[in-house]
Amino acid sequence: MHFDIFNGDADGLCALVQLRLAEPKDSTLITGVKRDLALVQQVPLREASGVTVLDVNFASNRDAVQALLAQDVPVFYVDHHNPGGDLPVHPQFQAIIETEATVCTSLLVDRHLGGRYPGWAVAAAFGDNMRAVALARGQQAGFSEAYSAQLESLGVCLNYNGYGASVEDLHFHPADLYRRLVAFESPSAFMTEDRDTWEHLAEGYQQDMTRGREAAPYYQDERVSVICLPNAAWARRVSGVLGNELANAAPGRAHAVVTHTPGGDLAVSIRAPLEKPEGADVLAKRFPTGGGRKGAAGVNVLPVAQLDAFVAAMREVWGF
Numbered sequence: 001m002h003f004d005i006f007n008g009d010a011d012g013l014c015a016l017v018q019l020r021l022a023e024p025k026d027s028t029l030i031t032g033v034k035r036d037l038a039l040v041q042q043v044p045l046r047e048a049s050g051v052t053v054l055d056v057n058f059a060s061n062r063d064a065v066q067a068l069l070a071q072d073v074p075v076f077y078v079d080h081h082n083p084g085g086d087l088p089v090h091p092q093f094q095a096i097i098e099t100e101a102t103v104c105t106s107l108l109v110d111r112h113l114g115g116r117y118p119g120w121a122v123a124a125a126f127g128d129n130m131r132a133v134a135l136a137r138g139q140q141a142g143f144s145e146a147y148s149a150q151l152e153s154l155g156v157c158l159n160y161n162g163y164g165a166s167v168e169d170l171h172f173h174p175a176d177l178y179r180r181l182v183a184f185e186s187p188s189a190f191m192t193e194d195r196d197t198w199e200h201l202a203e204g205y206q207q208d209m210t211r212g213r214e215a216a217p218y219y220q221d222e223r224v225s226v227i228c229l230p231n232a233a234w235a236r237r238v239s240g241v242l243g244n245e246l247a248n249a250a251p252g253r254a255h256a257v258v259t260h261t262p263g264g265d266l267a268v269s270i271r272a273p274l275e276k277p278e279g280a281d282v283l284a285k286r287f288p289t290g291g292g293r294k295g296a297a298g299v300n301v302l303p304v305a306q307l308d309a310f311v312a313a314m315r316e317v318w319g320f
């Protein structure tokens, strides 16, 4: 059995949609909420004939990949997060891992497939908040401004659907959403022909964002802004996309959206200033459960007592 493993956000979804449109395969899907990264370990070793891994960082899956390779199971790995060390050298291991702030997994898959499904790649790039890159790829593909704007809405909403403490928080389980998306060659066909799914996502997004925009900052200066959200499913869903919207509205400022968790701690979503998208991973790694990319990172579990230390660390990284 082939296993398709993907991050449950826009980038992971759209990467697999492109690959399986190009090469349909009967596969078992392994995915989860966006923060769920150690996914490869869920593959039952004896059942795997091949594994595709998309948009989850290699560092969280290194041991599980090594175990597959030791059984001579072919692994195809595409990602844009810091792999945290050298990659395996093994005849069954094929990897496209690049960490520049201008690539996401779906753009790497787009390139790998010779640009066959640019709509899905552009939607994903918008979802990962790589707006300039998404617009440029859309222009290159000949998309109208109106279509690019639609792809932006779709990418933002697909990305939004990945945020939650568990899949119960989400409007759609990412595996279910993937099956609905892969039925269509292009995002425009999905949005016009599966209106129920698309409207459910778009309306959920609007409702949650309206509540999120009303939250007052916990801390704010010219360089740094921190928003706190309550322990509620809507807050867990909206935290990441709210961070992206705040980042787009104030590109010179770094942003953190801090959400109270059911366990009594905080979950933190970090966005580096868009004008210079660096440092988010460095800040996150100062905390034991932190990780991510240069432009966007997070801390999974931050004790409430460490919130002020987090704000101070944020000011150290980006303050004057």
Ligand SMILES: [Mn+2]
Pocket: 011, 012, 055, 080, 104, 105, 128
């Ligand atoms: Mn991604």
